[in-house]
Amino acid sequence: MTPDWTDDQPIYRQLKDKVVTAIMEGSLIEGEALPSVRNVAVEMQINPITASKAYQELVMDGLVEKKRGLGMFVVEGARDKLMEAERARFIEEEWPRVLDTIRRLGLDADELLKSGLSH
Numbered sequence: 001m002t003p004d005w006t007d008d009q010p011i012y013r014q015l016k017d018k019v020v021t022a023i024m025e026g027s028l029i030e031g032e033a034l035p036s037v038r039n040v041a042v043e044m045q046i047n048p049i050t051a052s053k054a055y056q057e058l059v060m061d062g063l064v065e066k067k068r069g070l071g072m073f074v075v076e077g078a079r080d081k082l083m084e085a086e087r088a089r090f091i092e093e094e095w096p097r098v099l100d101t102i103r104r105l106g107l108d109a110d111e112l113l114k115s116g117l118s119h
Contacts, residue, residue, distance in 0.1 A: 011046055015054035023063065023074055024082050034064060034072040 005011050022028040034040075037055060041048040055072050058064035063078040102112070 012050045012053040012057070015040070015044065015046070015051060016057050019054065019058060020063070020082060023078050024086065026079070028074055030074050030076045030078055032074050033070070034074065036071060 005014055019028065019034065028034065034055065035043070037048050037051045040046070040051040044051070055064065059066060059072070063075060063081065064072050065075050066072050102109075
């Protein structure tokens with residue numbers, strides 16, 4: 001993870017999104033410990049309270065669990081839960097826009113599939 005922050009949302013939210021992405025991409029696997037709040041704060045150049053808030057949101061979302069004295073760990077099923085939610089969001093929010101664009105441009109489904117497979 002890199003400390004490249006934007007101004008469009010709070011840093012704790014951006015950190016949370018980075019962890020979510022790492023879980024979805026498999027660079028953080030289920031059962032694996034997250035870096036400590038202190039290490040994240042130093043590495044990402046943020047306040048430890050900010051890192052702690054991001055981790056707490058991950059706990060509230062049921063993606064991470066705190067093991068007393070051991071740290072934070074990715075829970076079993078976290079990746080599946082995230083993938084299911086992302087698929088639903090895509091189908092409900094993004095796909096209708098994509099479909100409108102396909103129709104507006106008069107694109108053919110077979111043509112799209114062929115061009116997608118060749119890349």
